[in-house]
Amino acid sequence: MKKSNPFPALLRAFFQEWLAEQRSASVHTIRSYRDTWRLLLRFIAERKGGGVARIMLADVSAGEVRAFLHHTEHGRRGTIGTRNCRLAAIRSFFSFVADKDPEYIAQCAEVLTVPLKREPTSAPCYLEPGEVEAILAQPDRSTIEGARDHVLLSFLYNSGARIQEALDLCAEAIRFEAPTCVRLYGKGRKERICPLWPETVTLLKKLLERQPRATGERIFVNRYGEPLGASGVRFKLATYVEEAAKSVSTLRSKHVTPHSFRHATAVHLVAAGVDITVIRSWLGHVSLDTTNHYAQANLETKRKALEQVGAPAASNVPPSWKRDASLMEWLDTL
Incomplete structure (x- = not known):
């Protein structure tokens, strides 16, 4: 058989x-x-x-x-x-x-026993504040789709959320009263709470007024009322970046994705002097090493640290090994 x-x-x-x-x-x-x-x-x-x-x-x-x-x-x-x-x-x-x-x-x-492959660790590509502003200015906010894209990108930058975390957002997860915040569910179903700027809350309110959703329904939807997909967001973002690059030339050399806004949030928080453990909680990182990656990426922070150290003062005093002739003579005998 x-x-x-x-x-x-x-x-x-x-x-x-x-x-x-x-x-x-x-x-x-x-x-x-x-x-x-x-x-x-x-x-x-x-x-x-x-x-x-x-x-x-x-x-x-x-x-x-x-x-x-x-x-x-x-x-x-x-x-x-x-x-x-x-x-x-x-x-x-x-x-x-x-x-x-x-x-x-x-x-x-x-x-x-088939091994994982190690990949080179490079500094994350992030957006400068001016580049973020240029991209956010591109969606046509007079249309529902343009307003939705503007709110979504603003929310990504404010919260540092992963794209799927943002697309899963429902109105019931947002606290519209002070202190304004949002409840996000990240990898491994880990829950975290992120503060929201009043401007972001206002944008979310206006979007819900134009396109009402039930408390348990996703806020960001396509033209058919179905939940927006990550691929659609990437496609639209590429269009906005292409337009923004006409006025901000530095965008031409950057590969901008929805995750770039998360990188930007982290690096800008580091530059603002926010404690690294707070940033870890903000982004939902398990390991502090992951968050430290962003601290190493910010060139401006490195420059300020270098200025605080200062250049070493010139000295005419010879090093001790040159002053001690007997020691050098002894070494020569070895």
């Missing part, structure tokens, strides 16, 4: 039992893992010459995983970060399989 293929059942159990029920993973994590496995299965099926339905667990070998990661980085022109995210999703599945069915533990061990 032909042995049935356990792979489909294991993959289904991984998503339904492990991620959703036991780990309580967010919908964004589940979708990210889903996309990884879609790409991986299609990649293997194409290399094997059969359909996805014929793939066995043994086909998802460490060699195939390495080939897929190479394709992700070079064939699809993904970043090293994207490659490592794909690998994390694959590793998670094989860790689950190793616990679920020890029969495949040898294969799981081989896949789990």
Whole structure:
């Protein structure tokens, strides 16, 4: 009797039992893992010459995983970060399989040894205050879509929110009375509260007046009333940056994304002298090392620190090793 293929059942159990029920993973994590496995299965099926339905667990070998990661980085022109995210999703599945069915533990061990790839650490690209103002001036606020884009970008800069955190925003998460603030839900479903400028609150109120939403409905929606997607925001932002670059030439050399506003918030808070632990709480960082990355990026802060130190004063006194002739003579005898 032909042995049935356990792979489909294991993959289904991984998503339904492990991620959703036991780990309580967010919908964004589940979708990210889903996309990884879609790409991986299609990649293997194409290399094997059969359909996805014929793939066995043994086909998802460490060699195939390495080939897929190479394709992700070079064939699809993904970043090293994207490659490592794909690998994390694959590793998670094989860790689950190793616990679920020890029969495949040898294969799981081989896949789990595939290493993450280190990427060069560079200073984050952030926007100067003048560049932020130039971009915010581009949306046509006389239209609903333009007003929405202006409020969204202003909110990103004020709160330092990740794009999906902002797009998930509902009116019930905003405190419109003083002290004005917003409740955000970040990675790992961690909750944090960020203060809001009165100007940002006023913009949000005006948007809700023009486009009323129930307290539990998302504020930022498209022309059809459906929740706005991150890809749509990136597309619109690219248009605004292109227009703003006509008056602010420094924008031409920068790759501006919605996340650039988060970088700008962090760096500008550092420049304003805000304590680094406060900034960590503001941005929802788990590690203080992540926040310190922004402290290192601000050139103006470095310049002011250098001015406080000052240049070393010139001295005509020779160093001690030159003054002590006997010591030099002794060293020569060694």
